[in-house]
Amino acid sequence: xxxxxxxxxxxxxxxxxxxxxxxxxxxxxxxxxxxxxxxxxxxxxxxxxxxxxxxxxxxxxxxxxxxxxxxxxxxxxxxxxxxxxxxxxxxxxxxxxxxxxxxxxxxxxxxxxxxxxxxxxxxxxxxxxxxxxxxxxxxxxxxxxxxxxxxxxxxxxxxxxxxxxxxxxxxxxxxxxxxxxxxxxxxxxxxxxxxxxxxxxxxxxxxxxxxxx
Amino acid sequence: xxxxxxxxxxxxxxxxxxxxxxxxxxxxxxxxxxxxxxxxxxxxxxxxxxxxxxxxxxxxxxxxxxxxxxxxxxxxxxxxxxxxxxxxxxxxxxxxxxxxxxxxxxxxxxxxxxxxxxxxxxxxxxxxxxxxxxxxxxxxxxxxxxxxxxxxxxxxxxxxxxxxxxxxxxxxxxxxxxxxxxxxxxxxxxxxxxxxxxxxxxxxxxxxxxxxx
DNA sequence: TCGTGAATGTAAGCATCGATTACATAATTG
DNA sequence: CAATTATGTAATCGATGCTTACATTCACGA
Numbered sequence: 001x002x003x004x005x006x007x008x009x010x011x012x013x014x015x016x017x018x019x020x021x022x023x024x025x026x027x028x029x030x031x032x033x034x035x036x037x038x039x040x041x042x043x044x045x046x047x048x049x050x051x052x053x054x055x056x057x058x059x060x061x062x063x064x065x066x067x068x069x070x071x072x073x074x075x076x077x078x079x080x081x082x083x084x085x086x087x088x089x090x091x092x093x094x095x096x097x098x099x100x101x102x103x104x105x106x107x108x109x110x111x112x113x114x115x116x117x118x119x120x121x122x123x124x125x126x127x128x129x130x131x132x133x134x135x136x137x138x139x140x141x142x143x144x145x146x147x148x149x150x151x152x153x154x155x156x157x158x159x160x161x162x163x164x165x166x167x168x169x170x171x172x173x174x175x176x177x178x179x180x181x182x183x184x185x186x187x188x189x190x191x192x193x194x195x196x197x198x199x200x201x202x203x204x205x206x207x208x209x210x211x212x213x
Numbered sequence: 214x215x216x217x218x219x220x221x222x223x224x225x226x227x228x229x230x231x232x233x234x235x236x237x238x239x240x241x242x243x244x245x246x247x248x249x250x251x252x253x254x255x256x257x258x259x260x261x262x263x264x265x266x267x268x269x270x271x272x273x274x275x276x277x278x279x280x281x282x283x284x285x286x287x288x289x290x291x292x293x294x295x296x297x298x299x300x301x302x303x304x305x306x307x308x309x310x311x312x313x314x315x316x317x318x319x320x321x322x323x324x325x326x327x328x329x330x331x332x333x334x335x336x337x338x339x340x341x342x343x344x345x346x347x348x349x350x351x352x353x354x355x356x357x358x359x360x361x362x363x364x365x366x367x368x369x370x371x372x373x374x375x376x377x378x379x380x381x382x383x384x385x386x387x388x389x390x391x392x393x394x395x396x397x398x399x400x401x402x403x404x405x406x407x408x409x410x411x412x413x414x415x416x417x418x419x420x421x422x423x424x425x426x
Numbered sequence: 427t428c429g430t431g432a433a434t435g436t437a438a439g440c441a442t443c444g445a446t447t448a449c450a451t452a453a454t455t456g
Numbered sequence: 457c458a459a460t461t462a463t464g465t466a467a468t469c470g471a472t473g474c475t476t477a478c479a480t481t482c483a484c485g486a
Binding site: 037039121122123124128135142159161162164165166168169171172173174175176177179180183184185188189199202203204205206207209210211 | 250252334335336337341348355372374375377378379381382384385386387388389390392393396397398401402412415416417418419420422423424
Binding site: 427428429430431432433434435436437438439440441442443444445446447448449450451452453454455456 | 467473480485
């Protein structure tokens with residue numbers, strides 16, 4: 001019983017079975033994406049990093065896209081956790097302040113995890129229909145922003161604006177900033193990396209003060 | 214003299230030399246991108262469409278990236294032409310109106326040529342340093358928006374805003390809308406294709422009226 | 427006019443990648 | 457302990473980017 005365990009734990013004996021190859025492949029893919037962008041993720045390289053043959057991953061993922069789908073779900077979970085944490089217990093601060101906190105948490109994560117954000121936000125890298133959690137979390141975030149905007153309007157904190165158009169504009173602003181970061185618009189435009197988050201915050205302030213009464 | 218010409222024009226005689234393979238490859242690549250996105254562009258398929266061997270393109274482009282760079286320059290030229298046309302002779306309409314016209318022309322082209330817009334806007338698909346025209350046109354557009362914003366401020370049409378932050382917010386808004394279209398956020402969110410441009414215009418209006426006095 | 431060098435194409439082949447198939451080994455379970 | 461299932465390897469396929477060696481055509485000057 002303990003014998004077989006001892007045998008494998010002995011020095012550099014590589015067990016035929018990996019243990020948790022699925023998890024290792026997702027982690028390797030996340031690392032590859034972080035290093036060279038989503039396109040740098042290859043099944044073979046992930047297998048290489050997990051110390052396994054090129055065909056092994058296909059026992060756990062039917063295709064490269066299936067691996068990316070799992071990666072997207074993992075990334076989306078981390079993304080959502082950060083946003084939830086930022087908004088926890090802030091209800092008393094008012095909807096406009098919460099809207100800004102939501103935007104800042106969103107941007108903060110997107111700026112610091114550009115490749116992972118790109119994977120979940122584009123849908124080009126994974127099967128959107130298969131990754132139900134991604135869609136759900138996204139819908140939740142959108143619904144939350146709608147709610148906060150409606151609250152702000154109901155409590156008379158907004159100038160007379162079209163709520164729907166305003167919500168889309170806000171989403172587009174935040175998404176645009178995240179995308180500009182991914183697409184290297186900021187360095188090309190002379191913005192230092194450490195300034196990016198601050199500049200994004202200022203842009204968000206411009207928008208919010210533009211709709212606030 | 215005319216003999217050789219006649220010989221080749223006769224029926225289905227394929228000349229050894231293409232005539233303008235470079236041009237044909239760029240056109241094929243543009244078509245491939247439009248059909249399946251930038252990642253659908255392959256050197257071999259472009260060669261296939263031009264009726265030429267897989268190695269031939271490398272006489273004109275050192276790499277796939279070099280082909281994409283030429284594609285980007287072509288696309289950027291079309292993009293800029295559309296914007297210039299939209300702004301021609303509109304100086305009398307005032308800076309804020311021109312700002313909106315600029316944004317709408319930008320969005321219009323981006324929405325109708327998503328793949329080509331993605332190529333020029335991301336820099337992941339081509340060598341940004343080699344495509345000087347792309348950088349220059351982009352810088353011009355940015356400079357123009359700065360100018361218009363400064364004019365609006367100087368003539369007292371703006372609320373008291375941070376001009377730099379406002380300009381970045383405006384860019385991010387427009388870029389975000391274009392990107393949401395590319396990344397299929399709109400259909401996923403139940404927005405009909407024919408409504409996209411109208412919704413984008415409304416979002417732009419929200420922003421501009423938010424900064425206007 | 428011609429012939430020679432440059433330009434431009436073909437053919438064949440390399441490495442990498444995603445993916446499949448047949449087979450081998452370990453883990454689990456009755 | 458035996459048999460079934462899960463999970464790995466090995467070998468292979470077709471597509472791709474890219475290179476090299478060779479073939480053909482074009483353009484220009486003697």
